[in-house]
Amino acid sequence: MLVWKVVEVVIEGRASKVKALFDSGSTFTIMGYETLRKLFADVHVRALPKLVKATLVNGQQITIDGFVDSQMIIKGYVMPERIYLSRDIPREVEVEGKRITLPDLIIGSPTMETWGIELDIKKGDIIIRGGLLI
Numbered sequence: 001m002l003v004w005k006v007v008e009v010v011i012e013g014r015a016s017k018v019k020a021l022f023d024s025g026s027t028f029t030i031m032g033y034e035t036l037r038k039l040f041a042d043v044h045v046r047a048l049p050k051l052v053k054a055t056l057v058n059g060q061q062i063t064i065d066g067f068v069d070s071q072m073i074i075k076g077y078v079m080p081e082r083i084y085l086s087r088d089i090p091r092e093v094e095v096e097g098k099r100i101t102l103p104d105l106i107i108g109s110p111t112m113e114t115w116g117i118e119l120d121i122k123k124g125d126i127i128i129r130g131g132l133l134i
Contacts (some may be wrong), residue, residue: 003119003126007107008073009083011036017100018104022126023117026108028054028064029081032089035104036068043068044084054086056102058095062088075126079115121127 008015016039036043045066052064066085068122071078083105092101111117116130 003124005126010071011068012041014040016040020107021103022107022112024109024119025119026106027036028108029111030084030086031104033085033087036085056093058093058094062086075128080111081111
């Protein structure tokens, strides 16, 4: 299940509105390095001790090798969250013959489970049952 939303992300005190895809099939909350630099400039990236392989919606294999810690602000809730990073994430992919622009951020199921985020597919919205209300 997938829902698109604009959310605010803060990394090292730098805030940006990002197009996010809430993807219940994704095992990571992930962003591309190119997007990270474009939206947050020169923030400190920490390396993973071991590379992780993942697969995008079009079947493309990617390598995840770093992360940043962030705060996501969604519907007035603040959610501290780790964002994993890959150099392999393209801006567009082809799925079933259609060109699809990828979001700035993919929010995966572990993040949604941690913060009690549920997807309302009928309304194309999210429901938050956890998080820190500001």
